[in-house]
Amino acid sequence: MAKKFLILWMAALLLLTTGLMSAWAADSVMLATTTSTDNTGLMDILAPRFEKDTGIELKWTAIGTGKALEMGKNCDVDVLLVHAPAAEKKYVADGFGRDRTQVMYNDFVIIGPKNDPVALRGASVVEAIKKLATGKAAFVSRGDNSGTHKKEISLWKKAGMAVPDQQKWYIQTGQGMIATLNVATEKGAYSMTDRGTFIKYSENHGVNPPLVALVEGDPGLFNQYSLIAVDPANCSNTKYGLAKRLAEWMTSDDIQKLIGNFKLMNKRLFIPNAR
Amino acid sequence: MDYILSGLIQAFELLFQGNPETYSAVKTTVFASSLSVGASMLIGAPLGFCLGYARFPGARPIRVVVDTMLSLPTVVIGLLCYAFMSHRGPLGDLGLLFTIPGMAIGQTILGLPIVVALTASAVENLDHRLKQTLLTLGAEPHQLLLTSLWEARFALALAGAAAYGRIVSEVGISMMIGGNIKWHTRTITTAIAMETGKGQFAVGIALGLILITLALLVNLAMSGLKRLSGQ
Amino acid sequence: MKERLYHLKNLTQVYGDRTVLDVDRLDIQIGTITGLIGPNGSGKSTLMRILALLEKPAAGQITFQGQPLTKVPLDLRRQVTMLSQEPYLLKRSVQANVSYGLKLRGISDTRQQVSRALEKVGLDPKRFAQRSWRELSGGEAQRVALAARLVLKPQVLLLDEPTASVDRETSGLIRHAALDARNRWGTTLIIISHQLTWLRQIADRILSMDYGRLTPVH
Numbered sequence: 001m002a003k004k005f006l007i008l009w010m011a012a013l014l015l016l017t018t019g020l021m022s023a024w025a026a027d028s029v030m031l032a033t034t035t036s037t038d039n040t041g042l043m044d045i046l047a048p049r050f051e052k053d054t055g056i057e058l059k060w061t062a063i064g065t066g067k068a069l070e071m072g073k074n075c076d077v078d079v080l081l082v083h084a085p086a087a088e089k090k091y092v093a094d095g096f097g098r099d100r101t102q103v104m105y106n107d108f109v110i111i112g113p114k115n116d117p118v119a120l121r122g123a124s125v126v127e128a129i130k131k132l133a134t135g136k137a138a139f140v141s142r143g144d145n146s147g148t149h150k151k152e153i154s155l156w157k158k159a160g161m162a163v164p165d166q167q168k169w170y171i172q173t174g175q176g177m178i179a180t181l182n183v184a185t186e187k188g189a190y191s192m193t194d195r196g197t198f199i200k201y202s203e204n205h206g207v208n209p210p211l212v213a214l215v216e217g218d219p220g221l222f223n224q225y226s227l228i229a230v231d232p233a234n235c236s237n238t239k240y241g242l243a244k245r246l247a248e249w250m251t252s253d254d255i256q257k258l259i260g261n262f263k264l265m266n267k268r269l270f271i272p273n274a275r
Numbered sequence: 276m277d278y279i280l281s282g283l284i285q286a287f288e289l290l291f292q293g294n295p296e297t298y299s300a301v302k303t304t305v306f307a308s309s310l311s312v313g314a315s316m317l318i319g320a321p322l323g324f325c326l327g328y329a330r331f332p333g334a335r336p337i338r339v340v341v342d343t344m345l346s347l348p349t350v351v352i353g354l355l356c357y358a359f360m361s362h363r364g365p366l367g368d369l370g371l372l373f374t375i376p377g378m379a380i381g382q383t384i385l386g387l388p389i390v391v392a393l394t395a396s397a398v399e400n401l402d403h404r405l406k407q408t409l410l411t412l413g414a415e416p417h418q419l420l421l422t423s424l425w426e427a428r429f430a431l432a433l434a435g436a437a438a439y440g441r442i443v444s445e446v447g448i449s450m451m452i453g454g455n456i457k458w459h460t461r462t463i464t465t466a467i468a469m470e471t472g473k474g475q476f477a478v479g480i481a482l483g484l485i486l487i488t489l490a491l492l493v494n495l496a497m498s499g500l501k502r503l504s505g506q
Numbered sequence: 507m508k509e510r511l512y513h514l515k516n517l518t519q520v521y522g523d524r525t526v527l528d529v530d531r532l533d534i535q536i537g538t539i540t541g542l543i544g545p546n547g548s549g550k551s552t553l554m555r556i557l558a559l560l561e562k563p564a565a566g567q568i569t570f571q572g573q574p575l576t577k578v579p580l581d582l583r584r585q586v587t588m589l590s591q592e593p594y595l596l597k598r599s600v601q602a603n604v605s606y607g608l609k610l611r612g613i614s615d616t617r618q619q620v621s622r623a624l625e626k627v628g629l630d631p632k633r634f635a636q637r638s639w640r641e642l643s644g645g646e647a648q649r650v651a652l653a654a655r656l657v658l659k660p661q662v663l664l665l666d667e668p669t670a671s672v673d674r675e676t677s678g679l680i681r682h683a684a685l686d687a688r689n690r691w692g693t694t695l696i697i698i699s700h701q702l703t704w705l706r707q708i709a710d711r712i713l714s715m716d717y718g719r720l721t722p723v724h
Contacts, residue, residue: 010313013306014376032371039473044457061373061454062469075362076372178474204474235363404594406558412607412654413584422606426597505597505638 016242028057032071033081034147037225038062040196040264050249056242066145072228074095075235079243080228083147086154088226097228098240101247103271104259105224107199108151110191110215112137120190125218129159136169138189142180143172151223152192155173158220181275182205185210194223196269203265223271250274282480288479290488296457296466297482301489303375304462307453308443310379315386315438318429320424322387323394328423338395344388353451356381360452373454378462381448386438394438397430398423428504432497443490463489510572511536511662511694512557517566519552519718525720526552527563533677539688539695541709541723543702550698551591554664557696558588584611585661589668591652591698600624600642604654616657619702621658624650626686628679645671649680656683663687665697669704677701682709 033043038060047058061077065084071077073096080097082088091097110128112120116137120128132139142149156163164170171189173180177197184191188210192199202209215221228249229243249255251274259272326334326341355430358364360371379400405426409419409447424431446464453460455469463486513535519527526549534540534557542550552673555561556568559578568575571582587607596603604623605616605666621631627649634646648671657662665684669677685708687693705712712723 009309010317013309013313035472038469047457059373059459061456061458063454071361073363075367087444176472178472200474235362296579368654402594404590404592407555407590409589409594411558411586411588413580413587413658415580415610417612424595428597485571 026182027055027242029057029079029239029246030077031058031060031079031081031145031246032068032077033060034065034068034083034200035060036146036148036194036197037081037083039177039200040262040269040272042259042262045258045262046250046255049255050246054245054249056245058246064144065147065150069096070140072230073082073234075230075238078230079246080230080238081225082228083223083225084150085224085226087150088228091228096231096234098231099227099229099244099247101227101251101274102258103225103227103250103274104272105222106195106270107223108148108192108194108221109213109215110190110192111184111198111211112214113188113210114212116214120214123215125155125215125220126159128215129155129161132190133159133161136167138169138171138187139164140171140173140180140187140189140191142177142186143174144176148177148192148194149223155192155220180206181211190214196264199264199267224273278476279480281477282341283484285477285481286484286488290485296461297485299458300461300463300466300482301485303460304443304486305465307375307378307382307449308439310376311382311386311442312381312435312439314383315390315442316435317422318383319434319438320386320389320394321420322360323391323434324398324420324424326391327395327398338392341388341391341395345392345441347385349385349445349447350451351447352381352384353448356384356448358452372452373456375453375460377448378453378460379454382442382445385445385448386442388435389438389441394424394427394431395436397427397434400430401427415464429501432501436494436497439493440490443486509536510534511570513567513569515567517556517568517717519549519556519561520562520564525718527556529553529718529720531721532720534694534696536694537688537692538704538710539697539708541685541705541712542696542715543697543700543705543712543723544715548715550715551666553572554590554666554696554698557586558664559586559686560588561585568666574657579611584658586664587655587658587660587662588664589652589655589666591666591670593648595639595642595647595650597639600637600650601664603639603650604657607654607658611658615671616637619657620653623653626656626679626683627653628676629653645673647674648672649676654679656687659689659691661692662694662696665695665699667700668700669701677704686710 032244037043043094047060049058050058061065063081065087068080068082068086069091072080088100092100110120118131120131123131141152153163171183173183177193181191181193181197181201198213227247229247230238231239232240234236256272259270262270326338359366359438360377361367401423405423409422444464446468449462449465450468453462453465455461455465463482467479467482470482472484510533512532514529514532517527517529518525546551552561554561559575570578594605601620604620608616608619620635624631624634629646629649652668668680672680681704684695684697688695697705697709713720714723
C-alpha cells in the first residue's frame with residue numbers, strides 16, 4: 001500500500017543522507033565569510049584550488065560579519081574571513097580568535113547621483129562626511145552590523161560626528177549591499193559601497209549608471225580582509241590545524257598571485273598583502 | 276521586466292545543459308523536503324487524529340496553540356533551532372548544523388502544525404457512522420486509527436500538499452541551519468535568496484521556475500496516486 | 507431449555523433529560539430469532555446498539571454469555587456484529603469492504619468467503635467484487651454491508667431494517683440468509699423491521715417497542 005512505500009522511501013532517504021554525511025566527514029574545514037566577499041566569486045575559485053592543492057575540502061557559509069563573528073564564538077565554524085579590523089582585534093583580544101592574518105585588501109567608494117547636490121566629488125573622506133551632514137543629503141546605509149556598515153560607522157567617528165541614526169535623511173536598510181544600492185538608486189541618494197559590488201552595479205546599469213563614484217582613493221576607505229582561526233582554547237571541537245593550513249596556503253606566493261589576478265567583470269578587485 | 280523573460284530562458288538553459296550547481300540545489304531541496312514532509316506526516320497525522328477524534332479536556336486550547344503555530348515565521352524557527360544545534364547549545368554534539376538532516380528537523384517543526392491542524396479537521400469531518408461501523412466489525416484501537424486515517428486519505432493528501440508547499444518554499448530555516456553551503460546545503464530557495472542578493476534577478480527567476488516545475492511534478496505524482504487509491 | 511445469551515434487567519438509557527429506554531426484563535436465548543417493531547423514535551435502534559456492545563446504558567444490568575457487560579473481552583466482542591439502518595461503506599472496493607472484518611482478525615485469504623457472502627445477498631461476485639463504493643445503488647450498498655457481516659459468521663447478528671431499500675426478490679434472499687445463519691452457525695438474530703409480515707416468516711418471537719418499553723406481540 002502507499003503507506004509502506006512512503007515508509008521505505010523515508011528510511012532510504014535517511015540512510016542515504018547519513019551515509020553521505022559520514023562521507024563528507026573526510027577532511028573538511030568550515031569557513032564563515034561575508035556576503036560581499038562571497039558575492040565577488042573569489043571563493044568559487046579558491047575552494048576547488050585549495051582542495052586540489054591540499055586534499056582538504058573548504059566549505060563556507062556567507063553571512064553578515066556580525067553573524068560570522070558570533071558563529072566563531074559559538075564554535076560552529078573553524079575559521080573566519082572578514083573585513084572589520086577593529087572588531088577583529090577585539091575578538092582576538094577577548095580570546096575568541098587567534099592568528100589574525102592579513103590576506104588582501106580593496107577599497108570602499110562613496111557614490112552618489114551624477115549632479116552631486118552637496119559637491120562631494122574629489123573631497124577627502126572626512127570633508128565628504130561633513131558635507132553630507134551639513135547638507136542633510138539623503139544617504140543610504142547598510143545598517144546591518146556588516147563589515148561595510150562598521151566601516152561606515154568608523155567614518156562618522158573619524159569626522160568627529162555621531163552616527164545620524166534618527167535623522168530623516170539617513171536611511172538604514174538593514175539589508176545586503178545590492179538591496180541598499182537599489183534603494184539609493186530609487187531615491188537618487190548617496191551611499192558607501194565596497195569596490196566589488198560597485199563594479200557589478202556599474203556593469204548592470206550599462207552606459208549610464210544613475211550613481212557614480214565620487215570619493216575614492218582616500219586611505220580612510222581602505223578595506224582589509226583577514227583570516228582568523230577560531231581559538232581552540234575556547235572551542236575544543238574546532239579544526240585549528242586545518243585553519244592554520246588554510247592561512248598558510250592563502251598567504252603563499254602562488255595563491256597571493258592568484259588573488260591579485262582575480263578579475264570581476266574584467267576588473268582587478270583585490271590587492272594581496274599578506275606579510 | 277526583461278529579467279522575467281531572461282529568467283524563463285535561463286531556466287531552460289540551466290536544466291537542459293545540466294548545470295551542476297543547479298542540479299545540486301535541486302537534489303538538496305528534494306532530500307531535505309522529503310525528509311521533513313515525511314516526518315511531518317508520520318508524526319503529525321496520528322497526533323491530528325487524536326486531537327480530532329477524542330473529546331478530552333484541553334483539546335480546545337491545544338487546537339488553538341496548534342493553529343497559532345501556523346503563523347511562526349521561518350526565520351524564528353531557524354533561530355530557535357540554531358540555538359539548540361549550535362556547538363554552544365544542548366544538541367551541539369550531534370553535529371546537525373550545516374547539514375541536511377538539521378534543516379529537515381527545522382522544516383519538520385514548520386510542517387507539523389499544518390499536518391496536525393488539517394488532519395484534526397479531516398477526522399472531525401469523517402462520517403460519524405465510521406466509528407461504530409469499524410467497532411462492530413471488530414476493530415481494535417490501533418486498527419481504528421489506521422482505518423480512519425485511510426478513510427480520510429484524500430484530506431490527508433491535502434495536508435501533505437500544504438506541508439510540502441510551505442516547506443519547499445521556505446528560506447529562513449534552510450539559510451539559518453543549512454548555511455547555504457555550496458554543493459552541500461544550498462537549496463533552490465537559498466540559492467534564489469543569494470542570487471537576488473547579488474543582483475542576479477534573472478537567475479533568481481530561473482531558479483524559481485525550476486522550483487515550480489519540481490512542485491508540479493510532485494503534485495502530478497500525487498494526483499496519480501489519488502487515482503490509484505480510488506478518487 | 508436453550509441457554510440465555512443476553513439477560514437484561516432494569517435497563518434504562520437516557521439522552522439529556524429524555525428516558526429513551528426502560529426495559530424491566532429481557533432474555534434472549536441462543537439461536538433464536540427475535541423481531542422488534544415499533545414507531546420511529548421508540549428506542550429500537552438504541553436497544554440494538556446496547557445489545558451490539560456499542561453503547562453503555564445509563565443504568566441496569568446486562569449479562570452476555572453469562573458475563574456482565576463491563577468485562578467482555580475482545581474475542582467475545584468480535585462475535586457480535588450489527589448492521590445499522592443506513593450502513594456506512596468504507597471508501598474501497600466491494601471486495602475490500604466485505605473482507606475488512608476478516609482482515610482485522612488476521613485472515614488474509616478471503617476471496618472465496620467474500621464470493622459466497624456476496625452470492626448469499628444476491629450480488630454476482632464477478633460483476634460486483636471489483637466495483638468501487640461509489641458505483642453502488644442504495645439497495646446494493648445495503649446488501650454489501652450485510653455481506654460484510656455475514657462473512658464473519660457471527661454468533662450474534664443484529665439487523666436494523668435490513669430490507670428497507672431492497673426489492674421483493676432480495677427481501678426473500680435476505681430472509682433466507684438470516685435463517686441459514688441460524689441453522690448453519692447457530693447465530694442468534696435480533697431484527698428490527700417495520701414489515702410485520704416479513705418478520706412473522708422468520709422470527710421465533712416478536713416484541714413491540716413504544717416509548718422505550720417492550721411488549722410481546724402475538
